Amino acid sequence: MKKYPGLSKLCQFALLMCFLQSAQLIAGTDEFSEKVPAPAWTLNDLDGKPNSLASYKGKVVVLNFWGTFCTPCLKEVPAFVATQQQYADNGVVIVGAAMDKNDDAAVKAFAKKYFINYPVVIAPGTMIQDYGVVVAPATFIIDKNGFIVFKHIGALSRKDLAQQLVPLL
Secondary structure: OOOOHHHHHHHHHHHHHHHHHHHHHHOEEEEEEEEEEOOOOEEEEOOOOEEEOHHHOOOEEEEEEEOOOOHHHHHHHHHHHHHHHHHHHHOEEEEEEEOOOOOHHHHHHHHHHOOOOOOEEEOOHHHHHHOOOOOOOEEEEEOOOOEEEEEEEOOOOHHHHHHHHHHHO
């Protein structure tokens, strides 16, 4: 049997291209016609403070699944920082759910470097599964009563985020 040294690299490249193509196909937005209860979570944030969906009852929650490894996630951070600053007094809270496994230090460094002004938790695999997240970034908007009303896969602009938030205030 002959060995083909370049085949391994070619296969890796082909798999990467398939993954990127599938990520583009699933990118998009869902608005829910039926109310879907948001899965509960209780986790400590990066400062060790308890953070739970239940503690935000009566507020609009923007739950953003992201990773330090994710370029589109990096691009949308300024939109989330600005949105948190603009709408915090109107009952909106953004929660970043980092998908980095066992790398709290990298997440803390990222949050500090990009001036993240909202709570960040490390999302365990169960939380990621509960929300059906398969690719980052993924953003969910949860209304004041705890129901998911909007889901977006891919980077989200400040304008698009505001367009979804304003009617919920």
